[in-house]
Amino acid sequence: MNKKIRNIPFSPPDMTEAEAKEVREAILSGWITTGPRTKKLESQIEEFINSGSRFKDQGSSDKPETYNVKPETNHTVVCLNSATAALEMVLHLLDIQPDDEVIVPAYTYTATASVTQHVGCKLVMVDSLKDNVEMDYDKLAAAITEKTKVIAPVDLGGIVADYDRVFEIVEAKKGLFKPNNALQAKIGRIVVSADCAHSFGASRKGKMAGEIADFSSFSFHAVKNFTTAEGGALTWNLPFGKEEVPTDADYMPTVPKKEGETWNEMLYRLSQLFSLHGQNKDALAKTKLGAWEYDIIGPWYKCNMTDIMAALGLVQMQRYPELLKRRQEIVEKFNEGLKGLPVAVLNHKDANHCGSHHLYLIRLLGKTREETNRVIEMMAERGIATNVHYKPLPMMTAYKALGFDIKNYPNAYHLFENEITFPLHTKLTDEDVDYIISNFVDIIKNS
C-alpha cells in the first residue's frame, strides 16, 4: 500500500494555455455572446459526428488533420447552454402536449426525466436490465401506449445504448403511434431522443453517437470529457432532413413558414428561436445599422451558447482525439488492475463499440450500500475522490412526489446498491492511476 497520500479530485477540467488564449481572443473580439465561434463549433461538431469514420470503434486514436468548416452546414447541430436544454428542446420541437407520454430509464440523472415536467407532459419510467445499466427493453416495449411520443435512452458512462433494439420496438409499435403534427407524422413512429450527455465521441457498430438516434443531446458541462464549462449540443438525424417542408404542413401555427425551407433548416431555425426568447432576429443580426426591429414569435426560452463558451469548445475539439485516447488508456489500466477482484465493471470497448470512456462504474459484488459507502470513505481518507452513479430517480424526493416507487425498479436499485465510480480524467498521471488501483485493491482485500 502507498503510504504517501495523494490528492486525487474526481473530475477536474483539463484546460490549457490554448483554451485560455482562445477565450481571451473571444473576449477581446468585440463579440462575446452567440456569434461566429458558436457557429464554427456547430459546424465542427457536425463534421466530427458525420465524418467520424476515423474514430469509429477504434478508440479515437488518430488525430484528424483538420475539421473542415463549411460555410453552409447541413444544419443538424445547434449549440446550447446544456444537455438539459437540448433534451427539453426535442420536446418543444415535437410540440409535445400535456397528454403525451415520454419514457425514460429510472437509472439516470434527473435531467433525462425533469424536462418532461418542464414542458408539462407525462413521465413514464422503465427499470434497468438485470446487472446492466441499459433500460430493460422488454419492459420498455410493454410501457408503450398510444400516447407514447418519445423514448429517451441514456448512453450511460459514455457507452452507446442498444438503439437497434429501441428502433425494432418503435417500428413494431408503429400501429399505436398517433401523431399530433406534421413533424411527428413525417417521422411516423415514436421518436428516439438519445441522452448522449456522456457519449460525445462514442460509437457503436460503426456509427457515432449523434448519427444513431433521431435526436441526440450532448453535455459539455465542466465534468464531461469535452467541456465548454457549461454547454451542450442538440443534433438530429432525420432521413428526410434535406427534403423541403410542404407549404401546407400542419406544424406549429405560430411559427411562420419559409418558402423552400428543408426540415433540417426549419429545425435549426426553430431551435434558434426556442433558445433566444422566440425572437426572430438574433443579437448579431440586430447590430446591422438600422435593423433594430424584431418580432417575438413565441414566449420561449433563453438557453443559447455564448462565443466565450464556444471558444473553449473550439480548442477542446482539436485536443479531443488525444483526450479520448488517454481516457481509454486509463480505463485499460483500471481493467487490468482490478482483475481477480470480486467486482463488475462496465464494458467500455469491444469489437462492436467504443465508448467515450467517460465514467468508470464499479459494482462491489455482494456488498450493501452501507459497506460500499464505507469503501468510499476509506478511499477519501487516502485522498481519492469517488462518486456514485446513480441513485435511481424513484428514490429522489421529486420523483417520489410524482408517485414513483423504487419497489417497482428492483434492477435499478440493484445496480445502485453497491456502485462506486472511480475518478477518470485526463489530469490523472500514470502514478495517480497506480495509486488509485493499489489503494482500492488494498481496501477491498482488507474490508
Ligand SMILES: Cc1ncc(COP(=O)(O)O)c(C=O)c1O
Ligand atoms: C445522464 C445525464 N443526462 C443529462 C445531463 C445534463 O447535462 P447538463 O448539465 O449539460 O444539462 C447529465 C449531467 O450530468 C447527465 O449525467
